[in-house]
Amino acid sequence: VGELAAHLGECGWALAKCPNKGCAESRLRKDLPEHNATCEYRAAKCRHCATEMEGRLLAEHESRCPSQMILCPNGGCGVRQEWRWMKQHREECKSEEIVCPCAGCDTRLLRKAMDAHVTGSHLQKAEEIVQSLWGEVARLKAAAESGQPPPPQQDASHEQLQNLWQENARLKATLESEQRRVAATPTSWSFNWCAVDGW
Numbered sequence: 001v002g003e004l005a006a007h008l009g010e011c012g013w014a015l016a017k018c019p020n021k022g023c024a025e026s027r028l029r030k031d032l033p034e035h036n037a038t039c040e041y042r043a044a045k046c047r048h049c050a051t052e053m054e055g056r057l058l059a060e061h062e063s064r065c066p067s068q069m070i071l072c073p074n075g076g077c078g079v080r081q082e083w084r085w086m087k088q089h090r091e092e093c094k095s096e097e098i099v100c101p102c103a104g105c106d107t108r109l110l111r112k113a114m115d116a117h118v119t120g121s122h123l124q125k126a127e128e129i130v131q132s133l134w135g136e137v138a139r140l141k142a143a144a145e146s147g148q149p150p151p152p153q154q155d156a157s158h159e160q161l162q163n164l165w166q167e168n169a170r171l172k173a174t175l176e177s178e179q180r181r182v183a184a185t186p187t188s189w190s191f192n193w194c195a196v197d198g199w
Helices: 002-008 029-038 055-064 083-090 111-145 154-184
Strands: 015-017 026-028 043-045 052-054 069-071 080-082 097-099 108-110
Touching: 015 029, 026 029, 043 055, 052 055, 069 083, 080 083, 097 111, 108 111, 111 154
Parallel strands: none
Antiparallel strands: 015 026, 043 052, 069 080, 097 108
16 A cells, blocks of 8 residues: 555546646546646746746746846837936937937937037037127117117117127026036946836
8 A cells, every 4th residue: 555655646647637726627648748848837037037926927037027138119220228328328318319409409319419409509609690790789889879770779789799798608507508518418328226117
């Protein structure tokens, strides 16, 4: 009797319950390895982060795992890194398309081309207008000192000059801020071990 019980405990043709917790399936003992390979309750490990979980949860976890390596979607970038850090990367990626920071301009360019756009299309033009208006101010001042009456557009010219000076100062500040940010961008990534939202 003892030998029979020992044999039944090992016999491949005897029914045996799946050893995975939560699984109610029974198979011939010889078929348990095949069942275990696909059992929803088998112990499985994420290929990205090595977290252990039930097999039935693996596919969904791996599709959203923050440790999976992904390619930056910006053409020409080529950076590969963990999903959890991609949002941070894209906030500084030179190949990310961004909108011009200058008021009233909807131009969209790659981040690496934006400094040249701001300098060429906005700052330079503003400086030219300011210089032209300074010439007009000098002409008006000379007319006032000579006792000639000022032209009718004096107030409008003064207001326009003041507005352009303010816009010029704002554009310079924007450009300097962008230049400081670019200069501070690291050449190689070092990660903070804190959670970052998905992108």
